[in-house]
Amino acid sequence: MIKFKSLIKINDDYIDINDIAFSYQLKNIDWDYVEGKIVIFYYEKEIFGSNVVDDINWFWGFIADGFEDFFKNGNYDIGFPSQPIRFTIMKRKMNLINLKISSEKVVYLNKEFNSMDFLRSLFSGAINYFNFEKNFNKDEIFEMNRKIKLIESYNDMLF
Template sequence: MEKLTLASYIISDKRYSVRDLNKIDLSKFVNIEDVDHLDPSKIDPDYITGAIIMKYNDQTILDYSEWDDLNYFWPYFIDSLDELLENNNSNFSFPSQALPVNMEIVKDRLIFQVGQHRLNMQASDFYEIVLAEADNFYKALLELFPRFESEYNSELQKIDQLINKSKVMFSKYG
């Protein structure tokens, strides 16, 4: 059985920076589901640093070592997912790292590769899980930084449109 888990974590204090990938202080990363544990005054809204943790069938695809500016990562990922529906392949790089992400759709399967890690799963499930997490991320940002409501709502609208497009695309596979 295929199982994909995905979670967004924000670094709780803009003064903290990962300097050594072997010594990452995980206590500085807060799951966006715990947004009430974040102090907006300690986070730079222009550079919301954090990590996406992705696991597929007990294999880690993304972890804390791929930390980056999530407020740039998520729009790249969303736009790439949209492009993927149009072209059956798409790629982008992490905003602040030379870490390529490649995606391809083959019939009803999605092949996702980042660095040396790869997964091949039901495309409709991948879209559902990833877009739900993107939605959670932007709703958490709305709580943290309500003054950016129009920007975040714009991303939430893109997510809703992409959910609908992906449902139509993959409905032909049952």
């Protein structure tokens, strides 16, 4: 169905965080601003992300630290940290969510998804990133655990 992947820039390439196994691969990473891409796949076809580079650690942090607004209001709107791009999620019906990713001039994605599939995948992508950073950035273990617990609490709200 839908899948969120995090890629980080290593040298001149963007590498899926799931393909990184050794800390020496990350020796030049600035953990305050992790340059990368959030790539979204729908039925194995990329529908967003290869052309938008940003600080993915901040993006996932925004998801963790503010998503309760979605459960209260039925919508959630954040900006990409370093781009004039909005990531907007709106509840349409009980089982549908609309995701719109846009700037003032460009609509990158405007699509409806099954609510449960979308939210589970979004939360899985966030937890995957936080576990990755926890494994390689020992200075942020406490903070990554806090964010994982927040996301898990959102996951619990789905049932």
